[in-house]
Amino acid sequence: METWQQSLHDGLTDPAELARRFGLDPAPLAAVVRRYPMRITPHYLQLIEAPGDPIWRQCVADPAELAVDELTDDPLAEENLSPVPTVIHRYPDRAVLLTGNDCAVYCRFCTRKRRVGCRSGALSFDAVLAGIDYLARTPAVRDVLLSGGDPLLLSDAQLQEILERVRRLPQVEIIRIGTRLPVTLPERITDPLVTMLRRFHPLFVNTHFNHPRELTPAAAEACRRLADAGIVLGNQTVLLRGVNDTPEVMAPLLTGLLRLRVRPYYLHQMDLVRGTGHFRTRVEEGMALVQALRGKVSGLAIPHYVIDLPGGKGKVPIQPEYLQRLGDTVTLRTAAGELVDYPNLAADIYTDKCR
Numbered sequence: 231m232e233t234w235q236q237s238l239h240d241g242l243t244d245p246a247e248l249a250r251r252f253g254l255d256p257a258p259l260a261a262v263v264r265r266y267p268m269r270i271t272p273h274y275l276q277l278i279e280a281p282g283d284p285i286w287r288q289c290v291a292d293p294a295e296l297a298v299d300e301l302t303d304d305p306l307a308e309e310n311l312s313p314v315p316t317v318i319h320r321y322p323d324r325a326v327l328l329t330g331n332d333c334a335v336y337c338r339f340c341t342r343k344r345r346v347g348c349r350s351g352a353l354s355f356d357a358v359l360a361g362i363d364y365l366a367r368t369p370a371v372r373d374v375l376l377s378g379g380d381p382l383l384l385s386d387a388q389l390q391e392i393l394e395r396v397r398r399l400p401q402v403e404i405i406r407i408g409t410r411l412p413v414t415l416p417e418r419i420t421d422p423l424v425t426m427l428r429r430f431h432p433l434f435v436n437t438h439f440n441h442p443r444e445l446t447p448a449a450a451e452a453c454r455r456l457a458d459a460g461i462v463l464g465n466q467t468v469l470l471r472g473v474n475d476t477p478e479v480m481a482p483l484l485t486g487l488l489r490l491r492v493r494p495y496y497l498h499q500m501d502l503v504r505g506t507g508h509f510r511t512r513v514e515e516g517m518a519l520v521q522a523l524r525g526k527v528s529g530l531a532i533p534h535y536v537i538d539l540p541g542g543k544g545k546v547p548i549q550p551e552y553l554q555r556l557g558d559t560v561t562l563r564t565a566a567g568e569l570v571d572y573p574n575l576a577a578d579i580y581t582d583k584c585r
Contacts, residue, residue: 234418262291267347284473294508303344305502307542316361330379334415410438412452419452428459457491464495477522484531494533521550525565
């Protein structure tokens, strides 16, 4: 049986090989890969049905990535918010611990496109431990998110050491792991990995499904193993033009996630990252999408639509305008567009009547 390490090793990284498979000119792809590396696991590659389809757009280098635009490499100011190279400390009580620089698939819309997969962004294990030392010196941090790159590409032993050191910090209450491996390398979610992870509750795993075709039997099995171990699973979807920007695509994705015991958590307006402009949707489109889902799928399936503001100013939720008027009577708009008056009553009205 092939191991997850072998699957990762077998990932497609050569534009010429991809071009041969699909009968394309390799030169435009090669120009992009020299700047932004490409890796596609065998599992994810077999999900592609044709060039330009929603899976292809997420993982295959595109000449549009080299377009000159007003976008920046680090729109969230992560470099300025890094007291040490492996920590991003944006919110007082939460911090991101970067555990590495590799991913199983290099998403073409990645927020850390500037560094993930690039030699210049490589992080040593000693640097990760130095990041934990920073957390130890910062008692306000009670919630730590392991990110990267993908933390689950570490060996079980390395990941265990990181988790043990973080869990020993007396102020840390919650540990989260951000990973796309249930989508791109589901064979990584092994029984030994899950047995190790369950020792560190409360432990939350946020994964990253963007399209219904990613909800494969292998992905479902990976999520089942994690959920059966008591790990709370959430999903963060990025809104991407030509991938998931219609209700017809988003609704089966969100309801399918619930079947996998994965709670849709965030729908991200895509960050203003250089090289990703061809994926962008307008905010009005995102609001209309959320509004179209309301009433069509369970409220449990509807994620928070958020914008992560430039400059490291944090996430802001964006909601359709259901509240139309405030006063003694509140006017609300239903998902179907009907306006309904709702009495704006407070407890003191009833208290006064009883005196």
